[in-house]
Amino acid sequence: xxxxxxxxxxxxxxxxxxxxxxxxxxxxxxxxxxxxxxxxxxxxxxxxxxxxxxxxxxxxxxxxxxxxxxxxxxxxxxxxxxxxxxxxxxxxxxxxxxxxxxxxxxxxxxxxxxxxxxxxxxxxxxxxxxxxxxxxxxxxxxxxxxxxxxxxxxxxxxxxxxxxxxxxxxxxxxxxxxxxxxxxxxxxxxxxxxxxxxxxxxxxxxxxxx
Ligand code: CO
Numbered sequence: 429x430x431x432x433x434x435x436x437x438x439x440x441x442x443x444x445x446x447x448x449x450x451x452x453x454x455x456x457x458x459x460x461x462x463x464x465x466x467x468x469x470x471x472x473x474x475x476x477x478x479x480x481x482x483x484x485x486x487x488x489x490x491x492x493x494x495x496x497x498x499x500x501x502x503x504x505x506x507x508x509x510x511x512x513x514x515x516x517x518x519x520x521x522x523x524x525x526x527x528x529x530x531x532x533x534x535x536x537x538x539x540x541x542x543x544x545x546x547x548x549x550x551x552x553x554x555x556x557x558x559x560x561x562x563x564x565x566x567x568x569x570x571x572x573x574x575x576x577x578x579x580x581x582x583x584x585x586x587x588x589x590x591x592x593x594x595x596x597x598x599x600x601x602x603x604x605x606x607x608x609x610x611x612x613x614x615x616x617x618x619x620x621x622x623x624x625x626x627x628x629x630x631x632x633x634x635x636x637x638x
Contacts, residue, residue: 465491468514470507470584471526472498472533476612482526483617491518497533497580498525499552500587508591515593515603523588526608526617527581534577556583578620581607585622592637598628 432440448455467490469479479485479492493510500507514520527534536543537553553576557564560579564572585607588594597603607622 459487463488463491463518465489465514465518466521467491468493468511468518468520468523469526470494470498470500470510470524472496472528472531474528474531477526477528477610479526482610482615491520496546496549497531497537497553498527498584499549499580500525500584501552502587502590511588511591512593515597520603522604522606523594524606524608525581525584525588526610527577528610528612529574529577530612531573531577531580534580535573538573538576553580556580559583578607578609581609581620582622585624586627586631589624589628589631590635595628595635595637598624 445456465488467483467485469483469490470493471477471479473494473496477494479490479494480487483490491510491514493507495507500511502508511523514523533550534553536546537550537557543550556579557576560576564576564579567575585605588605589598594603594605598605605622605624607620609618609620610616611618
């Protein structure tokens with residue numbers, strides 16, 4: 429969509445609707461009945477990320493939450509509600525935290541500066557930097573940014589494991605937690621192989637909620 433006007437968006441919607449109906453007359457009737465997604469996707473708000481495109485997904489396939497730099501903050505009522513609904517009502521089988529190389533939020537967190545209302549949000553990312561300071565400081569600037577993108581995804585997966593609903597679902601083997609990175613320089617999706625079982629065992633002493 430190369431800078432469509434508002435009128436063009438509505439014209440496109442009508443064309444898309446007609447095309448869908450021509451392919452499958454029951455498409456919208458089925459879509460409007462219920463959603464049964466198997467995936468919860470937690471990603472960055474970046475306009476260059478299209479969840480459906482990078483997962484080859486269709487409407488109804490993926491429950492989505494996005495914010496600046498795909499943060500799972502354990503006191504953020506927004507993400508907590510999304511996770512709770514996804515597990516409790518939708519019974520998703522996979523929760524994916526997906527970051528992306530070149531993330532503006534991660535870049536901003538790596539450069540000290542006052543960004544107003546974004547400061548507390550960026551401090552979550554700066555905390556990840558602080559947790560991995562020796563590893564990150566040993567890298568050149570570009571590699572440091574790429575690595576912080578990856579470490580941020582993994583830390584947000586850890587934050588998911590701190591949540592009671594996620595702990596229960598993991599213990600019952602009802603859900604998998606996955607950390608991915610999208611490389612928009614190549615279009616490639618990379619699995620960081622987050623080991624939810626190992627992390628939940630390690631965290632249990634500190635964060636067990638049962
Ligand atoms: Co981003």
